[in-house]
Amino acid sequence: METETRAQRKKWRTIRLLTFTSILAIGALGALIFSFFIYIKILGPPPLAIPQSTLYYANDGSVIGESNSGEKRYWVSLDEISPSAINAAIAIEDRTFYNHSGFDFKRIVGAVLANIKSMNKVQGASTITQQYARNLFLTMDKTWKRKIYEAIYTIRLEANYNKNEILEGYLNTINFGHGAYGIEAASQFYFGKNASDLTVAESAMLMGIPKGPGIYSPLVNYEKAKNRQLLILKSMQETKTITAQSASEAAEEKLNFTGIHPHHKADSAPYFYDVVKKELLTTVGLDERVLALGGLKVFTTLDPRQQEIAENAMNVTFSEESDIQVGFAAMDPKTGFVTALIGGRDYDDSPFNRATQAVRQPGSTFKPLLYYAALERGFTPSTLIRSEPTTFTFGGTTKYTPHNFNNQYANGEVTMAQALAVSDNVYAVKTHLFLGEGVLVDTVKKFGITSKMTPVPSLALGTSGVKVVELLNAYSMLANGGKKVEPIFIQKVVDYRGKVIYEVEEKEEQVLKPELAFIMSQMMTGMFDPKLNGYATVTGASIANQMSRVYAGKSGSTQSDSWMAGFTPGLAAVVWTGYDQGKEITLTADKLYAKNMWIRFMEQSIQGQPEKLHTFKPPAGVTAVPVDPSNGKLATNLCPVFRITYFEKGTEPEDICTEHLLTGPN
Template identity: 90%
Template structure:
C-alpha cells in the first residue's frame, strides 16, 4: 500500500514537473516570439531602394538618353501592367499569395515530402514575398544565415506593405535575362511594347523566364520557353483566370521576339545630355548614385526636330575634312528653354562643350548690347557720329586705333542704324567711350553674361570672351521684349513613384525697357536690308536671299572666331565656328560658315510654324516713321531710299530730309 502511494506521488511530481516545464517552455517561446516581433517592429519597413534606369526625355516625350548600372529596369505600377501578366505570375509562382502572410506552410511541407521522396530538390516553396525579399536584399547562396535573413525580410515586407505593393515590387525586380530587370524592361526588350499592352500569350512567355533566364529565354531556347509558357497557361486555366478558348488562342499565337533594348546613349544630342546631367547635380541637387540608379524620369527642353536640323545643317555646311569646330545653341526666347545644342563636331573625339564651356571673343556680336545701352542714354537709331580713321589717346601715353573691315569708312557722319548694319567699328568705339567703359560691362551683366568683361576701349569690338549660351541668352532678352531669361535644360524631374521632385519655375521679371528692346531688335534687322548699304555693304547680304521672313541678327568675327546670332520672337540661335587652339581663320569660305549654318537652321526650324509666333510686334510706346538711312532724317518723296524705323515716342526725328531737293529721287 505504501509502495503504491509512493508511486502515485512520484507520478504526480513528474506530471507537475512536466506541466511546469511545458509552461516555462511555452512562456519562453511566447517571449521569444514577442521579442522577435518587437525586433521586427523596431526594424520597421525595409527600404525598397533598388537600382533603376534613369530616363531622359525630349520635349515631345521621346527618350533621348538613359543611365543605368547594366541592369535596365523601368518601374511601373500594377495598373501599368497587363492583368494577364499579374495572373500568370500568381498562377505559376504563388497561388495563395493573397491568403498567406509571407509563407505557404502547405507548400513548404509538400516540397519537403517531394524532395525527400526523390532524394533531391525537385520542388520549391518560396512565395512571391520571399522571392521579392531575395531579389531586394540577399544573395543566392544556400546558407542557413541567408535563409534566416530571407525569413526576416519576408516578415518585414508582409508587416509593412500591402499585397499589391509587394506584387508590384516583385514584378519590377525579377530578372528576365539579357540585362532586362522588371516586367517593363522585359516587355520592351522581348516584344518592343509596354507591359500594359502584353497579350496573354506574351505575358505567359515572359513570366516563365525568371525561373532560369539562361534556360527559358525564347532567344536562347525557344522550345523550352514554349513548354514553360504552356505550363503557365495550364495553371491559369486551372485557376479560372482564363477560359479554355483563351488558353487555346494563346497557345497558337505566333510571337514576334524583337530582342532589342529601346534606349541607348543620346547619339543625337550627347552634348545636351551632358549638360542635363550636370544640371541635375548642381541645380536640382541630386547625387551621382540617385542620378545613375534612381529610376528618375527627366523631362528636358530638347526639341528633337530642331536638334536633328542643327546637326544636319552643320554636316552639310562644314566639310568633313575641315578642322573647324562648332558651338551652337537655340532657345525659346519666351521661356529660356534650350531646344537644340551642339558642343562640337564629334562627341567621341572631343566631349568638350564649345556651346557652354568655351569662352571666345564675340567680335561685333557684342554691339547690340552696346547700342541698347546707348538707347538708354538718349541715343536713337538716327543718332549721327562721324566714321573715319581715328586714333584715340588713352590715359598716359597709350593710343588705340580701331579699324573697319577692309578699311572702309564713311569719312562723314553715319546713323547708328547704318553703323550697326555695316558693323562700323569706329562708331562703336566712339559710342563706348562716350558712355563710359563701365556702362557696357554693366549692360552685359544685365543681359545675363557672367563671363568677365574688361572695361577697355576695345570691349566695344568684343575683345572680352563670352560663351555661346551667354550670347544666346542676351539676344533672347531682346527677342522677348526685355524679360529676364536664363538657359534652361530641365523642365521637370519625377521619381520612380511618379512624384515630382523638381519643376522649373517660370518667373517674369522685366529687366530691359520693352520699347528699347524692340527698337534694338528692329535695328538688328538692318544687317539684311540693302537699303542700309552705303560706304560698306550690310553684313548679312550674303545670306539675305535665303530668308523667307524678317529676322533680327548680328554677325561678328575676330582673326580666329566667326559668330552669327539672331532671332525672331519665337526662336533664337547663336553659332560660333573657329579652331580650338585659336588658329587664324584664313579661308574666305570658312569665314561665312556661321552665317550659313544659322540661316539654314532658322529657316528649316520655323518652316510650317504659325506666322504669328515669329512676327515682331511693336509695343505701345514706340512709333514708326520713314527715315532716309543716309542721314537719319524724315524721308520725303524726293529721297531715293527710305526705311521704316522705330523710335520711342517723342524721340523720333522732326527734321525732314532736304539733301535731295536738287537731285530728286533716282
C-alpha cells in the same frame, strides 16, 4: 492514509509547477514573438536597393538617353502591367499569394516530402514574397545566414506593404535574362512593347523565363521556352484566369521576338545629354549613384526636330576637309528652354562642348548690348557720330586705332542704325568711350553674361570672351521684350515612384526696358536690309535672299572666330565657328559657315509654325516713323530711300530731311 494524502499533495504540487512553468514559457514565447514583430515594425520596410535605369526624355516624350549599371530596369506600377502577366506570375509561382502571410507552409511540407521521395530537389516552395525578398537582398549564396535574412526580409515586406505593392515590387525586380530586369524591360526587349500591352501568349512566355533565364529564354532555347509557356497556360486555366479556349489560342499564337533593348545612349544630341547630366548633379543636387541607378525620369527641353535640323544644317554647311569647329545652341526666348545644342562636329572625336564650355571673343555680336546701353542713356537709332579713321590716345602715350572691315569709312556722320547694320567699329568705340568703359561691363551682366569683362576701349568690339549659351541668353532677352531668362535644360525630374523631385520654377522678372529692347531688335533687322547700304554693305547681305521672314541678328568676327546670332520672338540661335587652338580663319568660305548654318536652321525650324509666334509686335511706348537712313531725319516723298524706324515715344526725330529738295528722288 496519511502517506497517500502526502503523495497526492506532492503530485498536485508537481502539476501546478509544470502548469506554471508552461504558462511562463508560453508567455515568454508570446512576448518573444510579440517583441519580434514590434522589432520588425520598428525596422520598417527593407531598403529597396534595386538598381534601375534612369531615362532621359525630349520635350515630345521620346527617349534620348539612358544610364544604368548593365541591368536595364524600368519600374512600372501594377496598373501599368497587363493583367495576363500578373495572372501568369501568380498561377506559376504562388497561387495562394493573396491568402498567406509570406510563407506557404502547406507548399513547404509538400516540397520537402517530394524532395525526400526523389532524393533530389525537384520542387520549390518559395512564395512571391520570398522571391522578392531574395531579389532585394541581392545575393544568391546558399548559406543559412542568407536564408535567415531572407526570412526576415519576407516578414518585413508582409508587415509593411500590402499584397499589390509586394507583387508590383516582385514583377519589377525579377531577372528575365539578356540584361532585362523587371517586366517592363523584359517586355521591351523580347517583344518591343510596353508591359501593359502584353497578350496572354506573350505573358505566359515571359513568366516562364525567370525560373532559369539561361535555359528558358526563347532566344536561347525556344523548345524549352515553349514547353514552359504551355505549362503556365495550363496553370492559368487551372486557376480559372483564362478559359480552355483562350489557353488553346495562346498556345497557337505565333510570337515575334525583337531581342533588342530600346533605349541606348543618344546618337543625337550627345553634347546636350552631357549638359543635362551635369545639371542633374549641380542644379538638381543628385549624386552620381542616384543619377545612374535611381530609376529617374528626366524630362529635358530638347526639341528632337530642331536638333535634327541643326545637325543636318551643320553637315550640309561645313566642308568635310575643313578642321574648323562649331558651337551651336537654340533657345525659346520666352522660357529659356534650350531646344537644340551642338558642341562640336564629332562627339566621338572630341566631347569638349564648344557651346557651353569654350570662351571665345564674340566680335561685333557684342554691339547690340553696347547700343542697348546707349539707348538707355539717350541715344536713338538716328544718333549721328562721325565714322572716319581715328586713333584714340590714353594716358598720354597709349594709342588705340580701331579699323572697319576693308577700311571702309563714311568719312562723315552716320546713324546708329546704319552703323549697326554695316558694323562700323569706329562708331562703336566712340559710343563706348562716350558712355564710359564701365557701362558696358555692367550692362552685359544684366543680359545674363557672367564671363569676365575687361573695361578697355576694344571691349566694344567684343574682345572679352563669352560662351555661346551666354550670348544666346543675352539675345533671347532682346527677343522676349527684356525679361530675365537663363539657359534651361531640364524641365522636371521624377523618381521611380512617380514623385516629382525637381521642377523648374517659372519666374517673370523684367530686366530691360521693353520699349528699348524692341527698338534694339528692330535695329538688328537692319543687317539684312539693303536700304541701309551706304559706304559699306549691310553684313547680312549674303544670306538675305534665303530669308522668308523678318529676323533680328548680328554677325561678328575676329581673326580666329566667326559668329552669327539672331532671333525672332519665338526662337533664338547662335552659331560660333573657329579653330580650337585659335588659328586664324583665312579662307573666305570658312568665314561664311556661321551665317549659312544659322539661316538654314532658322528657316527650317520655323517652317510650318504659326506666323504670330515669330512676328515682332511693338509695345505701346514706341512709335514708328519713316526715316532717311543716310541722315536719320524724317523722310519725305522726295527722299530716294526711307526705312520705317522705331523710337521711344517723344524721342523720334523732328527734323525733316531737306537734302533731296533740289535733286528729288532718283
